[in-house]
Amino acid sequence: MTPPETTPARDIAHPETTATGALSKKGLGAGTVGLVGAIVIGISCIAPAYTLTGALGPTVAEVGTHVPAIFLVGFIPMLLVAFGYRELNSRMPDSGTSFTWATRAFGPWVGWMAGWGLIAATIVVLSNLAGIAVDFFYLMLSQIFQNPDIANLTSNPFINVVTCLAFMLGATLISYRDMQTTQKLQYVLVGFQLLVMVLFGIVAFAHVAGGDAFDALPISLDWFNPFAVGSFSAFAAGLSLSIFIFWGWDVTLTMSEETKGSNSTPGKAATATVVIIVILYLFLSVALINYAGVGDGEFGLGNEDIQGNVFFSLAGPILGPLAILVSIAVLSSSAASLQSTFVSPARTLLAMGHYGALSPKFSKVHPKFFTPGYATIVSSIVASVFYAVMRFISEDVLWDTITTLGMMICFYYGLTAFACVWYFRKQWFSSARNFFFQFFSPLVGGLILGVLFFTTIIESANPDYGSGSNIGGVGLVFILGMIIIVAGIVIMLIQAKLRPDFFRNKTLARGIAGDANEADAALPE
Amino acid sequence: MRYIVGYTDTSAGRDALALGIRIARTTGARLDIVLVLANEERPTITPADPGYERFLRETADRWLDEALAAVPDDITAKSHLVYDESFAEGLLEASRILEGGLIIIGAARGGLLGRFTLGSVANTLLHSAVVPVALAPVGSRDLLEAQPTGGTISRITCAIGTRAGAHQLLDAAIVVAKNAGIPLRLVSLVALDQPEGAEHPEATARAEAHAAEVLAYASEHLPNDVTVTTEIAGGTRIEDAVATLEWKPAEIVLVGSSRLAAPKHLFLGSTAAKMLRELPVPMVVVPRDSVLTIGDPS
Numbered sequence: 001m002t003p004p005e006t007t008p009a010r011d012i013a014h015p016e017t018t019a020t021g022a023l024s025k026k027g028l029g030a031g032t033v034g035l036v037g038a039i040v041i042g043i044s045c046i047a048p049a050y051t052l053t054g055a056l057g058p059t060v061a062e063v064g065t066h067v068p069a070i071f072l073v074g075f076i077p078m079l080l081v082a083f084g085y086r087e088l089n090s091r092m093p094d095s096g097t098s099f100t101w102a103t104r105a106f107g108p109w110v111g112w113m114a115g116w117g118l119i120a121a122t123i124v125v126l127s128n129l130a131g132i133a134v135d136f137f138y139l140m141l142s143q144i145f146q147n148p149d150i151a152n153l154t155s156n157p158f159i160n161v162v163t164c165l166a167f168m169l170g171a172t173l174i175s176y177r178d179m180q181t182t183q184k185l186q187y188v189l190v191g192f193q194l195l196v197m198v199l200f201g202i203v204a205f206a207h208v209a210g211g212d213a214f215d216a217l218p219i220s221l222d223w224f225n226p227f228a229v230g231s232f233s234a235f236a237a238g239l240s241l242s243i244f245i246f247w248g249w250d251v252t253l254t255m256s257e258e259t260k261g262s263n264s265t266p267g268k269a270a271t272a273t274v275v276i277i278v279i280l281y282l283f284l285s286v287a288l289i290n291y292a293g294v295g296d297g298e299f300g301l302g303n304e305d306i307q308g309n310v311f312f313s314l315a316g317p318i319l320g321p322l323a324i325l326v327s328i329a330v331l332s333s334s335a336a337s338l339q340s341t342f343v344s345p346a347r348t349l350l351a352m353g354h355y356g357a358l359s360p361k362f363s364k365v366h367p368k369f370f371t372p373g374y375a376t377i378v379s380s381i382v383a384s385v386f387y388a389v390m391r392f393i394s395e396d397v398l399w400d401t402i403t404t405l406g407m408m409i410c411f412y413y414g415l416t417a418f419a420c421v422w423y424f425r426k427q428w429f430s431s432a433r434n435f436f437f438q439f440f441s442p443l444v445g446g447l448i449l450g451v452l453f454f455t456t457i458i459e460s461a462n463p464d465y466g467s468g469s470n471i472g473g474v475g476l477v478f479i480l481g482m483i484i485i486v487a488g489i490v491i492m493l494i495q496a497k498l499r500p501d502f503f504r505n506k507t508l509a510r511g512i513a514g515d516a517n518e519a520d521a522a523l524p525e
Numbered sequence: 526m527r528y529i530v531g532y533t534d535t536s537a538g539r540d541a542l543a544l545g546i547r548i549a550r551t552t553g554a555r556l557d558i559v560l561v562l563a564n565e566e567r568p569t570i571t572p573a574d575p576g577y578e579r580f581l582r583e584t585a586d587r588w589l590d591e592a593l594a595a596v597p598d599d600i601t602a603k604s605h606l607v608y609d610e611s612f613a614e615g616l617l618e619a620s621r622i623l624e625g626g627l628i629i630i631g632a633a634r635g636g637l638l639g640r641f642t643l644g645s646v647a648n649t650l651l652h653s654a655v656v657p658v659a660l661a662p663v664g665s666r667d668l669l670e671a672q673p674t675g676g677t678i679s680r681i682t683c684a685i686g687t688r689a690g691a692h693q694l695l696d697a698a699i700v701v702a703k704n705a706g707i708p709l710r711l712v713s714l715v716a717l718d719q720p721e722g723a724e725h726p727e728a729t730a731r732a733e734a735h736a737a738e739v740l741a742y743a744s745e746h747l748p749n750d751v752t753v754t755t756e757i758a759g760g761t762r763i764e765d766a767v768a769t770l771e772w773k774p775a776e777i778v779l780v781g782s783s784r785l786a787a788p789k790h791l792f793l794g795s796t797a798a799k800m801l802r803e804l805p806v807p808m809v810v811v812p813r814d815s816v817l818t819i820g821d822p823s
Contacts (some may be wrong), residue, residue, distance in 0.1 A: 093579070367534035
C-alpha cells in the first residue's frame with residue numbers, strides 16, 4: 001500500500017508535456033493505413049460487385065455493346081473533378097465538403113443546393129443499395145435451400161419493402177453506433193469480392209469457348225470505341241451512369257491528407273485502386289456481353305426485366321452451383337458500401353446544422369458513439385421512405401434510382417468542381433500545378449458533368465427514357481429529378497426564413513482562397 | 526492522490542463525476558476528468574475525415590469544459606481528452622500515466638443500446654486495473670445536488686469473505702476509514718459461501734465467528750473515534766444479501782473483485798452488474814491483486 005504519488009503531476013491534455021505525445025494518438029500514423037489498406041478502403045467504398053450489377057444493365061440499354069468504351073470515358077470527368085475536390089479538401093478540410101466549399105465560393109444559396117444535391121444523391125444510392133441487397137439476400141436463401149421460389153419473394157413489393165427496411169435499420173444501427181469491422185475482415189471481404197468477380201468473368205469466357213454460352217457475341221474492338229455510340233443522348237446517358245460506377249473512388253485521393261510520413265502512398269493507392277477497378281469493370285463487362293449478348297432474350301443484357309440487377313439473373317446460368325459466391329460477394333459489397341455511404345449525408349447534414357443552414361439538431365454528436373446521431377437517423381428514415389414509395393410507383397425501381405443517382409452526382413459534383421475553379425480564381429496562374437489542378441481539371445470536369453446533367457434532365461422527360469417508368473407520360477426519372485431539386489429549393493427558402501443568419505453570410509462567409517475567413521470554413525468553435 | 530473520472534456527456538458520465546466529487550471531498554483528492562474518443566488508428570471502412578475529427582475534438586472539449594464547470598470550487602479538477610481503442614482502455618492508460626488512485630465510472634442506463642454498459646467497461650477495467658474502480662449508480666448526481674456543498678461519504682461498508690485477497694481488502698477499508706475519519710461497517714459474506722444444502726445453524730455460527738474476528742482486527746487498527754460495526758449477510762445469493770442489509774444514501778461499498786465472482790463465473794461484470802442493480806449506493810471494486818491506494822495519504 002505504498003502511495004505512488006511521488007512524481008510531479010503531469011497533464012495529459014496540454015501539449016507542452018511529454019506525456020501528451022504518448023496519450024493523444026491523433027491522426028493516422030505512418031504505415032497504419034499503408035498502400036494496401038488505402039486500396040482496400042478505396043475498393044470497399046466503390047463496391048465494384050454492387051455497382052456493376054446495378055449499372056451494367058442500364059448502361060447496355062443506352063449504349064449497347066459500347067459499355068467498355070463508356071466505362072473508360074466515364075472515368076475522365078470523375079478524375080478531373082476529383083483533382084479539384086482534393087484541392088478544396090486540403091485547403092478547407094470540413095465534414096460539409098461540397099456544401100461548405102460551394103458556400104465559400106458562391107455564397108449560401110448555391111452552397112445550400114450543393115449540400116442538398118450531395119444528400120439527395122447519397123439517399124438515393126442508399127435506397128438502391130438496400131434494394132440490390134434485398135434481391136441477393138433472397139437469391140442466396142434460394143441457393144442455400146435449393147428452392148427457386150424463394151428468389152421470387154423479392155418481387156413481392158411488401159416482402160421486398162419490409163426486408164429492405166430491416167436492412168436499412170441494421171445499417172443505421174451500425175452507423176449510429178460507429179461499429180467498425182476489423183481490418184482483417186475488410187481485407188478478406190474485399191479480396192473475396194475481387195476473386196469472385198474474376199471467377200465470374202473467367203467462367204463466362206469458358207462457357208463461350210465451350211460453345212454453351214447463352215447468346216455468344218464475339219468480342220470486337222468496336223466495343224472500346226466511344227465514337228461508335230449511335231447518338232449523343234445515348235452517349236450522355238451512358239456516361240452519367242458510368243460516373244456512378246466510379247463514385248467513391250475520390251476518397252483514396254482525399255485520404256492523402258491524413259497519411260503522415262508517406263507522401264507518395266495516397267497517389268499510388270489512388271492509381272492502384274482505379275487501375276484495379278477499371279480492369280475489373282472492363283473484364284467483367286466484356287465477359288458478360290460476350291456470354292449473354294445485348295439481345296432481349298431470357299438472359300440477354302438487353303432484357304429489360306433483368307437490367308436493373310444483371311448478376312442476379314446471370315449468376316445461376318454462368319456459375320451453376322457456385323452462383324452463391326456471387327450472392328455473397330454482392331451482399332458483402334453492398335453492406336460495406338451501405339456503411340461508408342451512410343457517413344456522407346450524415347456528416348453533410350451535421351455541417352449544415354452547425355453553420356445554421358439547417359436546424360441545430362443536425363449538428364448534435366452522440367455523446368457515447370461520437371457519430372452525428374440525429375443526422376444519421378434522419379437520412380435513414382428519408383432513404384427508407386424514398387425506397388418504399390419508389391418500389392410501389394416504379395416499374396423498375398433499381399434502374400430508375402441508378403439513373404436519378406447519375407443525374408444527382410453530376411449536379412453536386414459539377415457544382416463542387418466549379419466551386420474549386422472560382423474559389424482559387426486569384427491563383428490560377430501562379431504555378432503550372434495550380435493551373436492544372438485548380439483551374440483546368442475542375443473546369444473541364446465540371447463542364448462535362450454540367451452538360452451531362454442538363455442532357456439527362458431534358459432526355460429523361462421522355463417517357464421512353466431508361467426503364468420506361470413514367471407518370472402521365474412524363475419520364476419518372478425527370479419527375480424524380482425535378483422533385484428533388486424543387487424540394488431542395490422550397491426547403492432552402494423555408495430555412496432562409498427560419499434561420500436567416502446563414503443566408504446573410506453570417507456563419508460561413510463567402511470568400512476566396514487565402515482570405516482571412518479561410519480558417520473559419522474548417523468548422524469554427 | 527488523483528482520481529480518474531471516466532466522463533461522457535451522458536447522465537452516466539455526470540453520475541460518475543458526482544460520485545468523484547463526493548469521494549474526492551472526503552479524501553482530499555483531486556479529480557482528472559477523462560473523455561475518451563475513438564482512436565483514429567483503428568481500422569475503419571470509411572476513410573478518415575479530418576474535418577469531422579476536428580469537429581469531434583471541439584465538441585468533446587466543450588463537453589469537458591461543461592463538466593469542469595460543474596465541479597464545485599473546493600475540489601481541484603482538470604480535464605483530459607484522450608484517444609484510445611475503447612473507453613476502458615483510454616481510462617486505464619490515463620490512470621497509468623496520471624498515476625490515478627481510483628477510476629470512477631457511471632453505470633449505463635438501460636444497457637442494451639449503450640456501448641459502455643457496465644458489463645464491458647467494468648469487466649475490462651476490473652480485469653486489468655491495478656487501482657480500484659468505483660461504479661456510480663443511477664441517481665448519484667441527484668444525491669450530490671441535494672447536498673451541494675457538504676456532500677461527502679458518510680460511511681464505508683466493506684463486504685468481506687475468507688478467500689484470498691480478503692485480508693488486503695480489509696486493510697484497504699481500514700486505511701480509508703482511518704484517513705477519512707468515517708465509520709466502517711464490515712459485512713461478513715461467509716454465510717453466502719456455504720455449499721448448497723449445508724446446515725444453516727453451522728453456517729451462521731461460522732459467519733459470526735468470522736465477523737468477530739474481522740471486527741477485532743479492525744478495532745485494533747483504527748483510532749477510537751472511528752466506529753466499526755459488523756453485520757452478517759443473509760441468504761444464499763448476493764441479491765438476497767444486499768436486500769437484507771440497511772443502506773445509507775451517502776455510503777460506499779468496498780468489495781474485492783475475486784470475492785464477488787460466483788462459482789464457475791469468471792466474468793466479474795455479470796455479478797458486479799447484478800450487485801450494482803440491487804445496491805442503492807456506489808460500489809468500489811478492488812481488483813484482486815491490486816495495491817489499494819484509495820484515500821492513502823501521500
